[in-house]
Amino acid sequence: MARAIWLVLDSLGIGGATDAADYGDAGADTFGHIADACAQHARGRLRIPNLTRLGLPQAHGLATGRAAAGFEEMPAAQALWGCMDERACGKDTPSGHWESAGVTLHEPFGLFAAVENSFPDALLAALVEQAGLPGVLGNCHASGTEIIARLGIEHIASGKPIVYTSADSVLQLAAHEEAFGLERLYEVCRIARVLLAPYNIGRVIARPFVGEGSDDFRRTGNRHDYALPPPRPTLLDAVCAHGGRVHAVGKISDIFAAQGVSRTLLASGHDALFDATLAAMEQAGEGDLVATNFVDFDSVYGHRRDALGYAAALEHFDARLPQLLAALRPGDLLVLSADHGCDPSWAGSDHTRERVPLLAFGPGFAPRALGRRDSFADLGQGLATHLGLPPLAEGHCFLTS
Numbered sequence: 321m322a323r324a325i326w327l328v329l330d331s332l333g334i335g336g337a338t339d340a341a342d343y344g345d346a347g348a349d350t351f352g353h354i355a356d357a358c359a360q361h362a363r364g365r366l367r368i369p370n371l372t373r374l375g376l377p378q379a380h381g382l383a384t385g386r387a388a389a390g391f392e393e394m395p396a397a398q399a400l401w402g403c404m405d406e407r408a409c410g411k412d413t414p415s416g417h418w419e420s421a422g423v424t425l426h427e428p429f430g431l432f433a434a435v436e437n438s439f440p441d442a443l444l445a446a447l448v449e450q451a452g453l454p455g456v457l458g459n460c461h462a463s464g465t466e467i468i469a470r471l472g473i474e475h476i477a478s479g480k481p482i483v484y485t486s487a488d489s490v491l492q493l494a495a496h497e498e499a500f501g502l503e504r505l506y507e508v509c510r511i512a513r514v515l516l517a518p519y520n521i522g523r524v525i526a527r528p529f530v531g532e533g534s535d536d537f538r539r540t541g542n543r544h545d546y547a548l549p550p551p552r553p554t555l556l557d558a559v560c561a562h563g564g565r566v567h568a569v570g571k572i573s574d575i576f577a578a579q580g581v582s583r584t585l586l587a588s589g590h591d592a593l594f595d596a597t598l599a600a601m602e603q604a605g606e607g608d609l610v611a612t613n614f615v616d617f618d619s620v621y622g623h624r625r626d627a628l629g630y631a632a633a634l635e636h637f638d639a640r641l642p643q644l645l646a647a648l649r650p651g652d653l654l655v656l657s658a659d660h661g662c663d664p665s666w667a668g669s670d671h672t673r674e675r676v677p678l679l680a681f682g683p684g685f686a687p688r689a690l691g692r693r694d695s696f697a698d699l700g701q702g703l704a705t706h707l708g709l710p711p712l713a714e715g716h717c718f719l720t721s
């Protein structure tokens with residue numbers, strides 16, 4: 321018997337997607353441009369010795385055909401390493417995770433494309449009426465940190481929540497945790513989730529914040545995503561159907577709308593997510609899957625276009641990896657991947673279409689190059705094989721081909 325541990329480094333794309341131009345993202349390369357920014361800065365090159373042992377920069381070289389700055393000389397990877405293209409339409413968190421778990425989204429989610437007055441009048445009118453609101457603010461495409469700095473004071477004074485969207489299939493609701501109330505915000509989000517049924521929108525996201533003024537407003541760890549469920553059973557459902565348990569750490573349960581999740585371990589910040597992952601690994605039994613999403617890479621650094629902050633977070637992640645590797649038992653397989661890119665050197669604040677790494681390590685697994693895989697679903701198929709599950713509907717097992 322066996323166990324599987326799947327870590328998603330949210331937004332850690334490695335460039336080179338074959339269809340990047342279709343998304344306006346030709347040349348986007350999250351990892352490569354972070355490494356470049358480090359090398360050009362006084363802080364010096366990106367230092368990630370453990371991720372290098374697992375093959376991250378090697379996978380980046382394979383994905384893009386170029387060595388990232390500071391990684392011109394690389395040792396051979398001591399893991400199974402390769403890269404994957406995404407097949408799903410879209411470059412958002414749910415589609416990236418679902419495809420990795422064996423369910424590719426062929427019909428794109430709906431979008432609120434208009435940059436100003438983004439939401440239909442009828443939708444906002446129904447939300448105002450059903451939630452008993454005095455109105456809403458925003459109604460546009462925005463960066464979440466910029467819009468609370470701009471409208472936070474007016475929000476507190478008026479009691480109107482801030483409603484905004486982006487290039488992703490999202491309706492986001494920002495409100496002050498104390499002035500508006502956290503439970504009240506969640507309630508408004510649940511009403512919005514129901515009202516969005518005709519629009520096929522991937523997620524409603526509650527974005528609570530605290531603070532006294534524009535310079536001081538900051539979002540809290542009480543973010544909550546209300547996602548559509550995956551359209552077909554995923555790897556997570558297959559694990560449960562086979563008698564295993566799925567330990568969902570961080571945002572994983574939200575992303576899968578709790579489908580196939582046996583228990584949820586919420587945690588905010590990468591240290592707490594690491595600790596929760598270690599706790600789940602301690603408790604997981606044979607046939608179980610532990611899955612963790614490290615969201616700060618995306619939310620705190622990628623969308624904020626903070627390349628050096630992203631680099632520091634990667635180095636911190638790297639420093640904690642040995643603890644996790646030391647907790648692996650015979651029969652365990654650890655897989656690291658990402659769900660899309662979010663290149664901090666790119667214009668705007670949206671995700672970028674990129675290849676992602678597929679790195680796998682476990683006691684008794686010989687290092688091997690996995691090549692360029694044409695779907696994220698190869699990851700899920702590999703974990704299904706490892707856990708002794710019947711084959712999933714999609715993907716080629718990376719352990720056997």
Ligand SMILES: O=P(O)(O)O[C@H]1O[C@H](CO)[C@@H](O)[C@H]1O
Nearest residue numbers: 462463464465486488490623
């Ligand atoms: O700018 P913030 O609020 O972080 O929003 C970002 O977070 C959402 C979920 O990833 C995306 O749609 C993106 O726009």
Ligand SMILES: [Mn+2]
Nearest residue numbers: 330331413659
């Ligand atoms: Mn994501």
Ligand SMILES: [Mn+2]
Nearest residue numbers: 618619623671
């Ligand atoms: Mn994101």
